Each structure stands twice: as structure tokens, then as C-alpha cells.
Amino acid sequence: MVFLSKKQIGMVSTVLMIVTFILYRIEGYNYISITLMLIITLIAGFNVFKKAFSALRYKIVSIDALVTIAVIGAIFIGEYWEAAAVVYLFMIGDYLESKTIEKTRNSIELLLHQQPSTARKIEDGKYVIVDAEEIQVGEHVVVFSGEKIPVDGTIIKGSASINQASINGESLPQDVYENDFVYATSVVESGYVVIVTVKEVDDTMFSRIIKLVEEAQDKKAKRQKLLERFSQYYTPAVILLAIIMVLVTKDINLSLTLLVIACPGALVISTPVSIVAGIGNGAKHGVLFKGGETVESLNKVDVVAFDKTGTLTIGKPKVMDYVSFSEVDALYLAAVGESYSQHPIALAIIEYANKTYPTIKQADDTEIFHGKGLRFEYEGSSYFLGNERLMKENNISLTKVEEKLHYYQKRKSSVVLLSDHQEILGLFAIEDQVREDSKQLIEQLKRRGIKTVMLTGDNHAIASAIATELNIDEIHSQLLPQDKADVIEKLQQKSVVAMVGDGVNDALALTIADVGIAMGQVGSDVAMESADVVLVNDDVSKISYALSLSKAIVKNMNINIIFAMIVVSFLLMGVIVKTVNLSLGMLVHELSVLLVIIHATTLLRFNVRSKV
């Protein structure tokens, strides 16, 4: 019916079906009821027949062709009601299925449409609205309240409360100020910001997420591949059976029913719908699965290995403690001394000092002692800045810092001392901090009976200090990238291993592990490429969510498969012992497909908070 939409066809034929059914029940077959049944067959079946013939032209026997043969056969043997019912049920089933499937894809669809298409660029002090795709790196873009940020960038003016749910699934708004980094598709809820763009539209965090999710949804699960192979044999086998039946028993009705159930719809659809709903759920919560097989492997993981820096820790050293021992401002002086250095520890001191002194002068002269520290000149005086060894070598007494020094050495933090040529002026203790959620995650993993392992390039002392704090089961320290991969391989001999990492040096280990999990924000592109799961917001605690979700998806798939298997075997048996006729066969077939899809949609509402 070229002039009717699918919905209209559905409504018209439903009304006709009801009228005809009543008529058929009262009067049985007569000219009016038969005519009505034929009309229903034509209206409901028009698209089915059309598709059947177009495929037949290419010598493909599709499900539409089987239904068409069944309908023609039913009319031929005078079963007009059956013919109308079969085609009606097939059409309406198909319609409802596509509507429900759209729902399972919804969370991914919604994700795709987050990207704003235009941006308000600042050009010669004026606002110009341009295509977001035209925005290049380094341009200034203004975003007002209620609008979405078009590309990743750094705020140079203004402040706002923004919602980044599209990136990290966190629905609470965050306050952002000058120098903060903001992601494309974040919504400015109040305030306004001017950003200088850092990425082009195709390269933003959001675009990367989209690309991953788009590719992921069709990477088949092992179960899916298996079922597809099964159905490849099932369909021809049932058709063959139908032909044999009609030749042997001359029972056309029975053979036609076999044709109708020859397509194991519920079985074929049972896994992809669960996967797409599950992956969609993950994406909404900041966990990107790269495909169906990943979900299956994650479900079986019993060892999780972590890179330390940047994964369990923030990866950026910070001043944890500062003590001044003199009248002079040791904080300012130390920052002056470090002003030329790019070392992470120097940067930590400068950042700390910047909180009190937004501008810091540079040292007049600096002399570096590798592995020890430096000596610098400032306003006519000379100072030492460095570790304990530097002080000892220059005969500076450590008596007054002894206690602190001892304490921090035990904690394995780096200590930087400042002195003039006589005495210590100040002490800085610098540590890489453990992520807030690391501890909680390790606990949760333990509760699940999962063993935790730490892999790090750092020395054993630092590694074991952090491992103790986090209560990690096993430590491997002073590892090169290849060593990390070797450790993973060794672990794999007994277990299914997930590796969590962020850096280029983790890429190999991420690839080798059964499931590689990469940090999305601090993570390098290589790490994201090599991994099977990406944590968009660097939130390690989401690993627990990912594990729960993968279990839920696999369970959902398994239930679907078992259900579909049972339906298929019951149908087959029912047809053969003649308790299932043409229309009942079609009804059960369509209902089972629908049930499987509806069951998959429950994954969309899966939420870990209710599960752990």
C-alpha cells in the first residue's frame, strides 16, 4: 500500500480484523467474510508480498517469501481466515518489533544527537553564527546559558554552571571558571563562557566517544555468532522438512505452518538487542564497551591489574605539606628557585605557591645538580633547593627537620628542602595522590572475589606504600612496558585478566589483557585505541559498574537465548503433533520475538546503585 504508512496499515487492518472475526464467528465463511479476509490479506500483506518478490528476483527465499507461500497455500485450501490471520500477525508483529527495537537503540540515538550544529564565533569583536564544523583550533567561541558547548576548549572569560552528562553521565552541574577545560556537548545551565577552542568538532572527546559506540554496537558477541550459524542451518532444515511433510503426508496445512515458523526470529535477535541496550546504558554512564565480545569477557574477569600513576593515583604530584623555619618567605623563594624547571615536582611547588602569589619572579641565576636539586641567586642572596643529599653535601644542619624528614621518608613522599648557606628555611613534602575512588573500587573488587594487582614503572618503595594504602593484593614494580605485558601473560595462565591503564606505556599490556580498560581523559589516544573498555571520566570506580553491567548483559542474553530455544523447540513439536496451526504458530513466533526485545530493554534501566 503505497499511499498508507505502516501505522495506518496496522490500524486499518486491525479494525477490519475485529469486524471480520465477529462476522466469521457468527456466520462462518460467506461471501462477505471471505471478501473481507481477502482484503485484509491484501492490505496487511502488500509490503510483505512486495518484499518477497523483490528478493525472489535475486533467488533469495526470505521470511517474507515463506509467509507469502503460506498465505497463498492457505487460500488455495480454503483457509481464508488463517491466511488473513497469518499475514496480519506477521505485519503487526513486525511493526511492534521495530518500535520496541528503536527503544533499545534509543540511548545511543540520543547520544548521537547531542552535538550542536552551530557555534557563535567571535570575529573582530562581533558574534557570528557559523557551522560548528567550520570552527578551527584557536578560535574564540561564546556560549550563553541554555546552549551547548560546540567544541572542546579552555575558558578564557566568564564562568558558568555546566552539565556534562553527555560526557561523563554525571547529571549534577559543575561550576567552571577561567582556565578550566570544557567538553563539547556540555550544557551551560547558567552564566556564560568564552572559550578558546582546543579541538575541531571531529576530534573532540564527544566525537571520539560517538565513534567508539557506533562501532561497538555491531561488534558481535560470541553467542551471537554461534546463533547466527545455528539459524543458517535451522531455516533450510525446516523448509526441507515442510517439503518432505507435504510429499509424505499430503497435509498442506501442516507444511505451511512449518514454513511460518522456519525463521527463528527470537533466536537471531536475542543477543544483538541485549548488546545494543547494554552498550547504550554503559555509554550513558561513562563506560564505553567496544563490542559484544568485550562484554562477555569482562563478565568472566577474576583478576584486575592496574597501572599506578594516572590510574590509581591522579598522576600529578601535589604539595601535601609545607613548613617554614624562618622569617623569610620560604614558599615564595622556593617558587623563584623552581621558576626555570619543568620537572613535575617543581611544577607542584610553583602551583602551590601560585595560590598565594599569582605572579612569581624568576631566579637571577641557576645551577643544577642532577639528582640532587639546584642552587639559585635571587636579589643578591644565594640559596639551595633540593633533597637531603644536597643539604648534607653543603654542610647544612638537618637537625630541625629531622623528625619531618623521617616521617615523609617513611611515607615515600618526595621532600624538597630550601636553605641559604647556613640553615634550612623551609620544607615541602610532595606526593602523587591516590584517587578518591581507588580505595572504594579495590574494596568492591575484593568483595566480588576479584584479585587486584598493581603494575608500575616506579620503584618498589613508592609502589608498596600505595599498594598498602589501597590494600592491593600483588605488586610488580620497576616494570618496563614489555614487563607489564609479560606479567599480564603470566596472570592469564590461571585467570581472565583485565588491565586498567592510561599511558602509551600501558598500550601493550592493554592489548594483551583479556579486557583492556583505558582512562579516557588523562589517557593517551594509543591507550584508548588499544583498550576494549574506555572510562570516559577517568572514574575508576566505574570499573565496578562496568563489571555489574557486563554481568547483567550476559545474563540478559542468556535468558533470551534459553527462552528463544524453548519457544523454537515447542513450536516445532507443536506443529508436528498438530496442536499448533498456522495462525497460532505465527502468533507465538511474533510474541516470542517481541518478548525477547522487551526483555532487552530492561537493560536500559539497569542501574548499579540498586545492585551493589
Next chain:
Amino acid sequence: MKKVYQLETVSCPSCIAKIEGVLNKLSGVESAEVLFNSSRVNVYFDEEKTSSNKIVETITKLGYVVLSEK
């Protein structure tokens, strides 16, 4: 060469087998794969034996709308 065709939402699992079956029988097509969840078709084909137009035409004739290709 490889081309990706975005179809209108594919919702019946049997459509996959049909579209793949037909495309794979087309002369010049090396392999065709229907991605169910994203409603896309990946086709590898020999440009000298067939054309993208021919592939779009075939899919359309089967009753599926091709929204875009790339």
C-alpha cells in the same frame, strides 16, 4: 573499494540475511555485511565490475531506503 551505506532503521533480523544474500550474489561485490544495530551495510566491491549506484539500486529494490553513503 569499501563503502558504507546508512539505511533507514533495519528492525527485522531476517532482513540482514536477505540484504547480505542479495548483495553477495551481485557480480563485482566481494563481501557485504549488514550491521543490524546501526542499520548500516558495509560493502567491499570491485569498481570495474559494479558501481555504488548499482548497489544502492539493489538495496532500494529490496525495499530498504538508503539514507546516505560514504
